[in-house]
Amino acid sequence: MNAEILAEPPVSGSIPERWYDATGDCVWVRFDDGDNGEGGAWAGVFGSSRLTGRASVTLFGGGPWALVIAGGRGYVVDTRTGELRHRTECDYLVDAIAVPGRDLVVACDFTDLYAYSASALVWRSDRVALDGIEFDPAGPRELRGRVWGGSEWHPFRLDLDRWEFREGPWQAWAWLQRF
Numbered sequence: 001m002n003a004e005i006l007a008e009p010p011v012s013g014s015i016p017e018r019w020y021d022a023t024g025d026c027v028w029v030r031f032d033d034g035d036n037g038e039g040g041a042w043a044g045v046f047g048s049s050r051l052t053g054r055a056s057v058t059l060f061g062g063g064p065w066a067l068v069i070a071g072g073r074g075y076v077v078d079t080r081t082g083e084l085r086h087r088t089e090c091d092y093l094v095d096a097i098a099v100p101g102r103d104l105v106v107a108c109d110f111t112d113l114y115a116y117s118a119s120a121l122v123w124r125s126d127r128v129a130l131d132g133i134e135f136d137p138a139g140p141r142e143l144r145g146r147v148w149g150g151s152e153w154h155p156f157r158l159d160l161d162r163w164e165f166r167e168g169p170w171q172a173w174a175w176l177q178r179f
Contacts, residue, residue: 001079002032003057003066010043018082020075021047027055027070031079042082046070049091052109058096061140062103065118069093074107076118085118097135097143099160106143106160108133113158123163128156142166 006028015030022045032041048055048071056069065085068075074088074096088107093114096107104122107114110132113125132148141160146153147168156168 001059001064001066002030002034003059003079004030005055005057006030006043009045016042017045018042018077019045020077020084021073021087023047025050025071027068029057029066029068031066031082033080044068044075044077044082046075047073049073051092052094054094056096058098058105058107060103060105060118061098061100063118065103067096067105067107067116069096069107072109074116076105076116078118086116086120088114088116089121090114095133095135097138099138099140099143101140102160104160106135106138106158108135115160115163128168 009028025048027046027048029044046068050071052072054069058067064079066077066079072092074093076085090109092109093107094109096105098105103117105116111127111129115123129147130150134146136144143158143160146155154168157166159166
């Protein structure tokens with residue numbers, strides 16, 4: 001499956017469309033299974049929370065699902081059928097990364113981490129950053145990245161089976177506790 005954010009809506013009627021909270025500002029995503037036959041591609045129109053200005057689409061590593069971030073609002077959709085699996089409770093997501101081979105995507109806002117399966121939120125961190133989180137490539141059991149602590153970036157390693165930090169982000173959190 002391929003998925004991409006579209007810079008502008010497709011010509012009306014040129015591709016099947018599915019709408020998700022689509023009013024006002026929207027993010028358009030094209031999903032294409034690579035099949036050149038009928039019905040292989042469709043466009044999703046996702047309503048934006050307009051809280052972050054970020055738009056992205058992340059395919060799950062373990063199934064036919066995608067997390068779409070539309071201006072901060074998150075949607076998990078089945079990429080084959082277009083079924084909305086769930087809408088995230090957080091409306092200010094800024095980034096996401098798929099966990100290879102697993103029904104799991106880890107997303108973040110500016111301060112917290114969120115792990116989503118195809119059907120629900122499965123874990124949420126306490127605040128781990130002052131104002132920024134960056135991801136490194138994920139493995140099936142561990143996620144690495146950096147959190148902004150106010151004056152520098154601090155590395156973290158998150159065990160994805162136990163939902164425990166093996167490294168950081170306590171350095172950034174200790175800095176935050178001073179205020």
